[in-house]
Amino acid sequence: MKSVAIVLFPDVLLLDVAGPSEVFSIANRYLAPADRYQLTTIGTQAEPIRASNGITLHAETTLEGASGPYDVLLVPGGPGAYNDQHPRLVAWLQAAAQRSRRFGSICTGAFILGHAGLLDGQRVTTHWHYTERLEKAFPLAEVETDQIFIRDGKLVTSGGVTAGIDLALSMVADDHGKQLALDVAKVLLVVMQRQGDQAQFSPLLGGVAKDETPVTRVQHYVLDHLEEEFSVERMASLAAMSPRHFARVFVREVGMTPMEFVQCARIDRARYLLESNALPLKTVAYRSGFGSARHMRSLFSDKLGLTPAQYRRQFG
Structure with missing residues (x-):
């Protein structure tokens, strides 16, 4: 049997625990007894553990009683x-992870792995909402913002909440083949491999800073006039700066180039329109400043891994 251990701690996100657990549990229905997954929960305390939604969990064992090593050791988020x-x-993870065949995190469980030094150089x-915070907390880690899950050696990390199901399905596929993973996905009514990545769920732009600066004035103008044509030269003139100086200041203050900002703003506007109404794609493209549905489709596919039509079907 393959051993799967999931750590429990106060304020854990229950779905991070239940999602992967159900994947392995349902896989057991199709497997011979010797090939099944043996699930165990490991608590940071002997007392009942209250999840972030208020439900009380009872771990099977504590850190002191956990034997290991494990085929899969997972740290949920919350x-x-x-x-x-x-x-x-x-302290326990630093040793237990090294003894395990695979270890990793679901959602924000990556922060606990980071404190254990297990993300350095990986x-x-x-979750897309916490990638910047993770980067700042653990600068030696190579944080990627758009992946549903990532494998790097024996370390596996995943995006937010339901991405733990994707991660567990991939492990089942590795262990027992893609067909079994597909069978489990069908029982759970989820897709085996999602189209696109985390970018499809997250806004590509952060909020525009409230401070009144030449750059923020240009940002607000762009957001209010997306249907107009923009170039670095035109935006620089709006800021009363030379194009070269404006571009340097913009990157320093915003973290992306002026034209990247325009492109991301247009994609976010199109996403809102696709989610909120049934306008023809040509109209969505025009109102978002793309000029043509073909151009919008090209940029959507490049940035989100989905066409506008696919995005509407998934989120509209």
């Missing part, structure tokens, strides 16, 4: 993962 320190869990991901 407010308790990124807001609290877990010195005992971190390609990792987490």
Whole structure:
């Protein structure tokens, strides 16, 4: 049997625990007894553990009683993962992860792995809302913002919440073949491999800073006039700067080039229109400043891994 251990701590996100657990549990229905997954939960305390939604969980064992090694060792996310320190869990993970065949995190569980030094020098991901925070907290990690899940050696990390199901399905496929993973996905009514990546869920632009600067004035103008043509030269003139100086200041303040900002703003506007109404794609493209549905389709596919039509079917 393959052993799967999931760590529990106060304020854990229940779906991060239940999603992968159900994948492995349903896979067991199709497997011979000797090939099945043996699931166990490991608590940071002997007392009942309250999840972030208020439901109380009872771990099968504690850190002190966990035997290991495990074929799969997973750390779920939740407010308790990124807001609290877990010195005992971190110390335990440093040794337990090395003994396990595969280890990793679901959603913001990556923060706990980071405190254990297990992300340093690794390609990792987490929920799109927390990738910047993860980058700042663990600068030695190579944080990727758009992947549903990432494998780097024996380390596996995944995006937010339901991405843990994707991660577990991929492990089942590795262990027992793609057909079994497909059978499990059908039972759960999920797709085996999602179209696109985390970018399809997250806004490509952060909020425009409230401070009144030449750059923010240009940003607000662009957002209010997306149907107009923009170039670095035109935006620089709006800011009363030379194009070269404007471009340098823009990148420093915004973290992307002026034309990247325009492109992302147009994609976000198109996404809103696709989600909120049934306008023809040509109209969506015009109102978002793309000029043509073909141009919009090309940029959507490049940035989100989905066409506008596919995005509407998924989120509209």
